[in-house]
Each structure stands twice: as structure tokens, then as C-alpha cells.
Amino acid sequence: GTLLALSWNQYIYLWDLATGQLLRRLEGNSGNVLSIAMSPDPDSKLLASVAEKENIIRLWNVVSGQQIQQLKGHLEQVNSLAFSPDGKRLASGGKDWIVNLWEVTSGQLLQQLENGIFSDIKNLAFSPDGNLLVSDDLVWDMTSEQQILQMETKGVIHRVAFSWDAQILACAGDNFNERITLWDLESGQKIREMEGDSGVVTCVAFTPDNQKLISGSENGKVRLWDVASGEELRRLEGSNAVTNIAISSDGKFIVSGSSYDPIVRLWNVASGQELRRLEGHSGKEIRVSLSPDDRLIVSAALWSDKVLLWDVESGQEIQQLEGGCSEAGSLAFSPDGKVFALASRWRNEVELWDMESRQKMEVLLEHDMGSRTGSIAFSPDGKLLACGNSCWNIWLWNTNSWQQLQQLEGDSEINSIAFSPDGKLLASSSFGFSDNKLWLWDVVSGQKIRRLECDIRVETIAFSSDGILASGSWDNKVRLWDVASGQEIQRLEGHTNTVTAVVFSSDGKLLASSSGDGTIKLWRITV
Structure with a gap:
């Protein structure tokens, strides 16, 4: 439990x-x-991986980072x-419809289980x-290597969990909606189905006493179930993963956008209660911005060309800005x-x-398609616009002429920028796979003046x-x-996941x- 392994594209990262x-x-x-x-045996220091369009399994030593063995036995992708x-033992399954069982130490293929x-x-x-192995809708006895149960389901099983005493199996899948099925592993009989409302179940887990089951779904709900009765004991609801926020100038309300639903939300700072939902987008990954007078909200979704303008007081959609990027x-x-x-993300x-005519007036960097923009910010006096991109650069424009004034050259992808209150400094965060940086720049000279030591991605x-x-x-x-x-x-x-936005x-x-x-936290600053 001291290492975390994550994969991205063809690489595996160890933390x-x-x-x-x-x-x-x-x-x-x-x-x-x-x-x-990752092998649960702490002495083995092993990690197994499979890649797209490969029929081999790679074993790695997580201490040295070296590949120590390749297991070959599948006919198609694993x-x-x-x-x-x-x-x-290591179990592997793939497109050849076979489950292979391997002895980890020797790399020998012990058994092939054909599901039919x-x-x-x-x-x-x-x-x-x-003693038992689940492969999709089949349960195998590992001593006899025989099937003991085939579960009849209405879709492909993607989430399973054994009770801690291995007596009950919970399963959920992509076509189940928010339904979880419980199976008695001794008799092979279905015990019951526990059903909520819409939303695919993304994770299930038993409590250590085997009396309760926890489920999470893509609609942002976490449910606690009584295993014996199948009754829902408690439901935790909230916003999905919050990716973008803005706070009003008087500090009385917050606007938020989410990753997994198309809703813009307004929150009361004093009570923490949701004030209003603004619904008009069809896409997800909602970005929001609040006008300086707190009267207007602009929102845009990642995979939609809708850029919507909202009236804060009424919560009504005022206008769709035509021609917005998708x-x-x-x-x-x-x-x-x-x-x-x-700024376009890609x-x-x-x-x-x-904003007076509600018309598009300019497109900057239109002909330079070698990178993607990451973050934009106006200087406090409004005379400059800064934009960071994936090619390590920060561009500065004069907002009167919209001419490029300067290009600040970094050394890794820029994902966030901010001007100091006097406009003399520009802060930027950037990241690479081996280095994360937080820099301060002198706006006039364009030179880096200080690096803030932060060893984690900002x-x-x-x-x-x-x-x-x-x-x-x-x-x-x-x-x-x-x-x-x-x-x-x-x-x-206090957060339990990546901090996606901060605003004073x-x-x-x-x-x-x-x-x-999925939370927004408020902090009183006393420093």
C-alpha cells in the first residue's frame, strides 16, 4: 500500500x-x-501490464523499473x-475468450479456463x-478449476465485489442502469436486485462486516444498502466533479461548472446551499465566468459549440453567442x-x-495550429491579455490594438496563469512527467524572477x-x-481529490x- 501505479498512453507511472x-x-x-x-505480495515487487493490440503480458520490477518477464499464451489482445x-497466481483474459492462469514466480501457464x-x-x-475467480458473468472454483455459477444479466458486467467472507457476490454493468445484483455463491442463486434511479453504477464494495454495500454511480450519487433486506439506508447527493468556479465581487455567491453534467450551479456562500441551476447545455465539462458587475454568467461546454449568456438575478438564458468554438x-x-x-482547449x-454588441470581434493565433491553449487572464488594468499554451509559451497582447507584445518562453506545458494585483508580476504553473513548476515572471521584461518550490503538479x-x-x-x-x-x-x-480551481x-x-x-470549500484567510 505504499505505491500508486497509473497508466497514461503507453507509459506507467509509479508514485x-x-x-x-x-x-x-x-x-x-x-x-x-x-x-x-500490482501484486499484493510485498516481497515480490511486481506489476503486470497489458497494452492495446498486444497478446503478451509484461511483468515489471517496481523497484528497478525494469521489465523482467513476458508471459505469452493468448492468441489475441489481453x-x-x-x-x-x-x-x-495471475489471471488474464482477453479477446480470445480464454482466461489464463499463470504461476508468477516461474511465468508458467498453469491452466486455461474456456468460458464457452x-x-x-x-x-x-x-x-x-x-478460492474463487470471477470472469465477467462466470464464477470459477480455483481448486477444481470448474465453473460453479453463470450469472444471467441484462448487460455486460463491469463491476463486481466479493463480500469479505466470500459468500455473496455483487455485480453491476453497463446496461443495468442503477441496479446491483446479489448472488449467493454457495447455492448459485440470485438473492435480490437493488435498484435506484437512472445512472450506471461505477463501483461497489462491501463493508468489512458484510452487512452493508456501498455503491457509486456516474450521476454523482453514493448509496449505502442493507445487504440482508436490500433496502437503501442512505443516499449522498451533490454536484459531480467540480472543475471551474467563480465568486461574486461581494462574496455572497459562487458559480460552478462540472465535469460530468451539463448544469451551471449557483451557491449561497453563507448557507452553503444550492441557489439555482442553469440548464441549457447538452455537453459536459462546463466552464464558467462571471462578469465584473456580477450580473452576467458566460458558460461553455467542451464538446458543444454553445456559448451561453445568463442573467444572474433571474437565472434565465439571455442569449447564445453564435460561432463559439466546440x-x-x-x-x-x-x-x-x-x-x-x-480559449480553445485543443x-x-x-x-x-x-459584450455590448454580443458579436465575435477577433480570433487570436488562428493560423498557428502547433499547440493548444491552456489558460487566459486579463491584467488588472485591462491593458494586457495573457495566454499560456502546450508549447511552453505565454503570449501577451495589447488589448487596444490586439497586437502581440511579447512571448514568454517556458520549459514545459503551461496550464494556469494569473496576474498579481498591481499587474507587475505574472504567475504560471506548468507540468511535465518528471518536473512540475510554479514560476513568477516580470511582465515588463518577460524574464523569470523566481521559482516557487512545489513538487506536485499544480x-x-x-x-x-x-x-x-x-x-x-x-x-x-x-x-x-x-x-x-x-x-x-x-x-x-480537506479535499479528497485534485483541486481544480481556486478563487479569492x-x-x-x-x-x-x-x-x-465534487465539493466546493470555503476558507477564511488570516495570513
Whole structure:
């Protein structure tokens, strides 16, 4: 339990959970990694991986980062892996409809389990005692290597969980809606189905006493079920993963957008209650921006060309800004509210809108398609617009002529930028697979003047009115920085997922932070 393994494209990254440090990157997969499994045996130091369009399994030593063995026995692509609880056996399944059982130490193929059903094997799991194995809708006895149960379901099973005493199996799938089926493993009989409302179940787990079951679904709900009766005991509901927030100038309300639903939400800061839902988008990954006078909200969805303008007081949609890009990544109003800027997430361009005429007035970087824009920000006096991109650059434009003034050259992908209250400094966060950086720049000279030491990827940054810099990062923490010394002065902990946005109230006394855990937290700043 001291290492975390994550895959991205053809690479596998190993993290030390105690320090949050990236230890190493495992290279050698020829395609995108489909599945990884860490051996539960702490002495083996093994990790198994399979990649897209490959029929081999790679075994890695997580200490050295070296590939130590390849297991060959499948005829087609391998989709899923599972170690037995003692770490001595490895199960693998794929497009050849076969489950292979391997002896980990020798790499020998011990047994092939043929399910007799002509479909890809996508889900494998051992029971806690290692005596049973689930492969999609089949349950196998590992002693006799015989099928003991075939579950009749209405869709493909993607989530299974054994009770801790291995007496009950819970399963959910892609066509089940929010339905979980419980099976008695001794008799092979279906015990019951537990059904909520719409929403595919994404995870299930038994409590250690086997009396309750917890389920999470893609609609943002977490349910607690009584296993004996099948009754729902409790439901936790909230916003989905919050990715974007804005706070009103008087600090009385917050606007938020989410990753997994198309809704813009308004929240009361004093009570923490949801005030209003603005519904009009069909896409997800909602970005929001609040006008300086707190009267208008602009929202855009990642996979939609709708850019919507809302009236805060009534909650009504005022207008759809025609011609918006379908890849909205970052939004910003100019300080006087006359110009609205929208940066494309995947293309290297920034759209500018005249808020009086509600017409598109300019597109910046239209002909330079070599990168994608990451973050945009207006200077406090409104005279400059800054934009960071994936090719390590920060561009500065004069907002009167819209001519490019300067290009600040970084050394890794820029994902967030912010001007200091006096406009003299620009802060930027950037990331690479081996290095994460938080820099301060002199706006006039375009030179880096200080690096703030942060050893974890920073996702978002913001300045307070008195010059304190806040950063939110992948370790679920918010950090406050003294810009003059470059020292971290406070760490705010409470989120359970990546901090996706930070924003100060106009007086700098309140900080709001949003997270992938679906919460928005309010912090009173006393430094």
C-alpha cells in the first residue's frame, strides 16, 4: 500500500504515496496500456501490464523499473488482469475468450479456463480467500478449476465485489442502469436486485462486516444498502466533479461548472446551499465566468459549440453567442466587462467577444495550429491579455490594438496563469512527467524572477487582492505562497481529490476551492 501505479498512453507511472513523489516511468509497452495490476505480495515487487493490440503480458520490477518477464499464451489482445490475494497466481483474459492462469514466480501457464461464451473477457476478480475467480458473468472454483455459477444479466458486467467472507457476490454493468445484483455463491442463486434511479453504477464494495454495500454511480450519487433486506439506508447527493468556479465581487455567491453534467450551479456562500441551476447545455465539462458587475454568467461546454449568456438575478438564458468554438477550455471577462475571451482547449486560438454588441470581434493565433491553449487572464488594468499554451509559451497582447507584445518562453506545458494585483508580476504553473513548476515572471521584461518550490503538479493558481498567491494541486491540497520570499506560508487540507480551481473574494479574506471530489470549500484567510 505504499505505491500508486497509473497508466497514461503507453507509459506507467509509479508514485510514492507517503511523499507524493513520482518515482519512475515504466517504458516498453508498444501501445496504450489497457490494464495494470500490482501484486499484493510485498516481497515480490511486481506489476503486470497489458497494452492495446498486444497478446503478451509484461511483468515489471517496481523497484528497478525494469521489465523482467513476458508471459505469452493468448492468441489475441489481453484486456484484464488480476493477481490472487497471495500474489502467487495471475489471471488474464482477453479477446480470445480464454482466461489464463499463470504461476508468477516461474511465468508458467498453469491452466486455461474456456468460458464457452464468444465474447471478450473484460473483468476479472479473485475472492478474498483466493478460492474463487470471477470472469465477467462466470464464477470459477480455483481448486477444481470448474465453473460453479453463470450469472444471467441484462448487460455486460463491469463491476463486481466479493463480500469479505466470500459468500455473496455483487455485480453491476453497463446496461443495468442503477441496479446491483446479489448472488449467493454457495447455492448459485440470485438473492435480490437493488435498484435506484437512472445512472450506471461505477463501483461497489462491501463493508468489512458484510452487512452493508456501498455503491457509486456516474450521476454523482453514493448509496449505502442493507445487504440482508436490500433496502437503501442512505443516499449522498451533490454536484459531480467540480472543475471551474467563480465568486461574486461581494462574496455572497459562487458559480460552478462540472465535469460530468451539463448544469451551471449557483451557491449561497453563507448557507452553503444550492441557489439555482442553469440548464441549457447538452455537453459536459462546463466552464464558467462571471462578469465584473456580477450580473452576467458566460458558460461553455467542451464538446458543444454553445456559448451561453445568463442573467444572474433571474437565472434565465439571455442569449447564445453564435460561432463559439466546440472546445472551450478557459473563459475570462476583461476588468471593465466589455470584452469576453474564450480559449480553445485543443486548438491554438482565443476568441474575443464584444459584450455590448454580443458579436465575435477577433480570433487570436488562428493560423498557428502547433499547440493548444491552456489558460487566459486579463491584467488588472485591462491593458494586457495573457495566454499560456502546450508549447511552453505565454503570449501577451495589447488589448487596444490586439497586437502581440511579447512571448514568454517556458520549459514545459503551461496550464494556469494569473496576474498579481498591481499587474507587475505574472504567475504560471506548468507540468511535465518528471518536473512540475510554479514560476513568477516580470511582465515588463518577460524574464523569470523566481521559482516557487512545489513538487506536485499544480492545476490552478490565483492572486488575492493583497498579493498572496494560492495554488491547487493534484495532492488535493491548497497552498498559500508569499510572493516576495517565494516561501509557502500555509497549507489548506480537506479535499479528497485534485483541486481544480481556486478563487479569492474581492477583499482577499475568503478563498473558494473546487475539487474532483465534487465539493466546493470555503476558507477564511488570516495570513
